[in-house]
Amino acid sequence: MHESTTPKLSKILSPRRVNSNALSAEHLIQLAVFAYETHRIAGVVVNRIPQEFIDFIRIFTNQKEETVKIGRISSAEENEKGGNETGGNESGGNETGGTEACSIFAKKACGSNLPLTSDMGIVDEFDHVAPRLRGKKEGTFAYFTVRDRWPKIVTSLVDQLTRKRDALIEQHGEDASADIADILEKFSRLRYEIMTDKPLINFPESGPDGKMWHDWMEELKTAVMPNDVEELTYFKGPWLFVECYLYRFIYSAFLATKKLADMDYFEDSKRKNFLDHLDQVEEAVAFLMKITAKDSPAHEMFGIHQILKSSLWGNRADMSLTGGDDHTMKMSSIAASVQLKDYILIDDVNWLMVKVLAPLQANPQKLKNRRIDIVLDNAGVELCADLMMAEFFLARGFADKVVLHGKAIPWFVSDTTENDFNWTVDSLHLAGQQSAKLGEQIKKRVEKMEIIYKADLFWISPHPYCDMQEKAPELYEELTTSSLVIFKGDLNYRKLVGDRDWDLNTSFKKAVRGFDPCPILALRTLKAETIAGLTDDVLKVLLEKFDEDNSWMTSGEYAVCQLGGVPPIEE
Ligand SMILES: O=P(O)(O)OC[C@H]1O[C@](O)(CO)[C@@H](O)[C@@H]1O
Numbered sequence: 099m100h101e102s103t104t105p106k107l108s109k110i111l112s113p114r115r116v117n118s119n120a121l122s123a124e125h126l127i128q129l130a131v132f133a134y135e136t137h138r139i140a141g142v143v144v145n146r147i148p149q150e151f152i153d154f155i156r157i158f159t160n161q162k163e164e165t166v167k168i169g170r171i172s173s174a175e176e177n178e179k180g181g182n183e184t185g186g187n188e189s190g191g192n193e194t195g196g197t198e199a200c201s202i203f204a205k206k207a208c209g210s211n212l213p214l215t216s217d218m219g220i221v222d223e224f225d226h227v228a229p230r231l232r233g234k235k236e237g238t239f240a241y242f243t244v245r246d247r248w249p250k251i252v253t254s255l256v257d258q259l260t261r262k263r264d265a266l267i268e269q270h271g272e273d274a275s276a277d278i279a280d281i282l283e284k285f286s287r288l289r290y291e292i293m294t295d296k297p298l299i300n301f302p303e304s305g306p307d308g309k310m311w312h313d314w315m316e317e318l319k320t321a322v323m324p325n326d327v328e329e330l331t332y333f334k335g336p337w338l339f340v341e342c343y344l345y346r347f348i349y350s351a352f353l354a355t356k357k358l359a360d361m362d363y364f365e366d367s368k369r370k371n372f373l374d375h376l377d378q379v380e381e382a383v384a385f386l387m388k389i390t391a392k393d394s395p396a397h398e399m400f401g402i403h404q405i406l407k408s409s410l411w412g413n414r415a416d417m418s419l420t421g422g423d424d425h426t427m428k429m430s431s432i433a434a435s436v437q438l439k440d441y442i443l444i445d446d447v448n449w450l451m452v453k454v455l456a457p458l459q460a461n462p463q464k465l466k467n468r469r470i471d472i473v474l475d476n477a478g479v480e481l482c483a484d485l486m487m488a489e490f491f492l493a494r495g496f497a498d499k500v501v502l503h504g505k506a507i508p509w510f511v512s513d514t515t516e517n518d519f520n521w522t523v524d525s526l527h528l529a530g531q532q533s534a535k536l537g538e539q540i541k542k543r544v545e546k547m548e549i550i551y552k553a554d555l556f557w558i559s560p561h562p563y564c565d566m567q568e569k570a571p572e573l574y575e576e577l578t579t580s581s582l583v584i585f586k587g588d589l590n591y592r593k594l595v596g597d598r599d600w601d602l603n604t605s606f607k608k609a610v611r612g613f614d615p616c617p618i619l620a621l622r623t624l625k626a627e628t629i630a631g632l633t634d635d636v637l638k639v640l641l642e643k644f645d646e647d648n649s650w651m652t653s654g655e656y657a658v659c660q661l662g663g664v665p666p667i668e669e
Contacts (some may be wrong), residue, residue, distance in 0.1 A: 227611070228598040231628060233333040233340065239627050239652040240337040244292065248332075248344055251511065252289050255348065255363055256282060270357035277355035284351040288344075295333045298343055301350040306506070307555045311346060314339075314560060338597035341510075342560035349507045364508045368518055371478030372525065378430035379482045380530035382408055385432045386486045387532050390493035401490065402455060403447055406659060407435030409487045410442075410621040412480030413587045414654050431483045438657075443629075443636050446619070446661035453664045454582050454617050458496050470497040471580045473557070474504045475587030477518035482529075484586060485522070485540055492548055497581065499548050506553040510589055519551050562596040564611035577615035585618060588625040591658075594618070595630050606631035606662050617663040624656045631660060 222229045233244035259266075259278050266274045290296075303309050318339060319330055332340055353359050362368075372379075388394065389401040408431035429437065439445075458468055470491050472484055488500040504514040523544075526537030543549040556570035567574045577583055585594060595609040609630035610618075629651065632640075640650060650656050 222598070227596070228600045228604070228609075230336040231338070231597050231599060231626070232335065233337050241333070243337070243341070244333050248292050248341075249289050252285050252292070252348070256285050258363065258366070266358070274355075274357045277358045280355060281351045281358070285348075288347060288351075292332045292344075295331045297331050298335065298340065301347055302354060305350065305353050307346075307558065308350070310555070310559070311343075315343075336597070338562070338592055339560040342558070345509050346507075346558070362508045362515060362517060364511050365517070368477040368512055369521070371476075371512065372482070372522060373528070375479040375482075376529040379479060379526070380533050381430040382432040382483065383486060383526075383529070383532040383536050386490060387535065390490060401494075402451060404432055404435045405487050405490045406447055406450075406619075406621065407439075407442075408432045409480070409483040409584075409586065410623065410657055410659060411435055411438060412483030413475060413621065413623045413657075431479065441656050442659060443624075443640075443656055444631055444633075444658040444660045447659050449664075450582075450617075450619055450659075450661050453661075455496055458581050459494070461495070466498055468497045469499050469501060469580045471501045471503060471577060471583040473583060473585045473590055474502055474514045475590060476512040477514040477522060478512060480586070481514050481518065481522050482526070482533075485526075485536065487584075488549055489536060489539060489543075492543060499550060501550045501552060501580070503557060504551060504553050505558055506555055507558055509558055513589075516551055516553060561593070562611075563593050563613040564596060566613060566615075574615055580616050582617050582619060583615065585620045586622070588622055591620050591622040592626050592628055594620055594662075595628055597626070597628055599628065600630045602629060602632045602637060603634070604630040606660055610662055614663050617661065620658060620660045620662070622658055622660075623654045624651050624658070625654050627651045629658070631658075 231238070231240045233240045235241055259281060263275070263278055266278065270277075291299075298315065300312055300315060301308070303312055315330070318336075329335065332344075335343075348363070352361055352363060385401075385404065389404075411431045411434035414434070458470075461468065470488075472488060474481065474484055484502070488502065491497045491500055502519065504516060504519055506515070508515060523537050523540050526540075527534035540549060544551070554570065554573045556566060556573050559569065561569050566577075585591065594613065595606075596611060598609070600609050627648065644650050
């Protein structure tokens with residue numbers, strides 16, 4: 099019976115949200131069976147009851163107050179209760195000797211009338227928190243990424259190398275020819291291994307973090323998935339880990355060459371993105387110059403929304419979504435910040451002003467070392483908006499220094515490296531007079547160490563940020579001295595919430611799992627199926643608009659400005 103009902107159930111549950119009208123007795127039974135099956139397969143107590151299950155039962159039984167409990171009932175507990183209260187599935191013993199049961203019983207008020215929000219993945223099979231996203235789940239964006247986007251990214255690198263072959267040989271000499279052949283061979287194997295879901299292999303322990311990668315892969319296999327080492331494949335491994343591995347693997351192919359070890363193979367698309375947005379950059383910088391001018395009549399707080407949201411919408415112009423293809427924004431990020439406000443699902447900017455920025459600017463203790471950090475994302479137009487944000491904080495007296503954190507190697511197609519940072523500052527004048535002034539201003543600030551660029555290796559590791567304190571204690575310590583850390587973009591957000599399939603209304607605080615060095619702000623457009631902290635009202639609107647389609651989570655159209663690390667405004 100289990101075999102025949104479970105697939106039907108997954109069909110019902112495969113969209114993230116399920117229309118509760120579609121419920122029937124049969125569905126309910128299937129749910130119970132599925133829960134039992136999952137429990138039995140996972141072999142653990144199910145300690146996180148999916149909201150949809152609770153809602154299903156509540157709606158189905160038409161009772162107002164109840165709790166659904168599903169899990170392994172130990173013999174002692176079962177004896178005490180006198181067995182299964184609803185006469186649920188009574189299966190025989192199990193491997194550990196306890197009696198397994200699927201038990202559903204009413205106890206006390208629980209749940210809300212929220213739409214059904216999470217998928218049926220109950221808890222992660224390895225650590226029993228919300229499930230990590232994985233490429234193996236068909237129909238998800240992670241699956242599409244592994245199946246289509248990654249091979250496409252590798253193919254476009256192959257195309258680029260083939261196209262540039264002669265120029266590279268001319269620049270570096272004949273050795274480059276063998277280098278290119280070597281890389282092409284590695285990439286063709288890489289594509290094959292992705293597409294046929296092969297296990298990840300160790301790459302040479304070279305580079306500043308090569309040894310660490312070996313350790314992390316071992317750790318993942320031994321600590322996180324000890325019984326399923328063969329599961330560390332492109333589709334089955336945790337999506338975040340495997341995606342970081344992919345970009346590190348690409349880097350290792352170049353690193354192993356004689357002449358191309360320093361090449362930034364994503365540079366062309368990053369520079370093109372900047373050059374395609376010159377008008378938009380100039381328009382946005384002109385606004386910045388107006389509100390930061392010494393005689394500007396603007397109120398101190400004027401412009402914060404525009405500047406932060408301009409940086410947010412810069413994150414739309416991400417080239418990794420299109421595999422490096424053109425992705426030109428039509429309006430300037432400042433114009434977008436005004437026009438696109440309805441697409442911001444969580445907007446904590448007022449709260450940020452009250453709790454963080456206003457006290458910083460008032461600076462009652464006359465501090466001289468107020469620091470704001472920006473963990474950068476993409477180069478190109480997004481970096482320009484981030485530089486504007488840094489300048490705004492300094493010019494308007496919110497901070498004495500701004501630390502920009504970039505990547506030490508080419509990363510996720512368009513992420514900012516030190517070269518990108520320097521090149522962009524040097525090239526701002528191409529956008530126009532106002533941008534030229536900004537470029538000069540930033541250079542001065544870099545000289546005076548008011549703007550500092552750093553590239554800690556942790557940012558190119560596969561770890562969620564809740565592990566920072568353990569994996570990169572010095573970086574964590576450093577962030578505790580900051581007044582605000584702004585995390586830009588989707589990848590940073592995925593790492594903040596651990597790249598997990600949280601119920602959409604899980605609090606942000608819970609999802610960051612103790613990562614709390616100082617106030618943090620996520621400025622992210624949604625490009626992956628993970629988010630936490632949506633309110634009932636927002637969920638309702640999304641449900642009405644999208645029903646069972648969750649493209650809003652990955653289209654890059656919607657966004658959040660989400661604050662953590664400070665008490666809620668009403669406290
Ligand atoms: O540049 P961003 O905003 O971090 O986006 C990169 C993200 O987009 C994706 O390419 C889409 O999932 C992810 O690989 C990554 O999380």
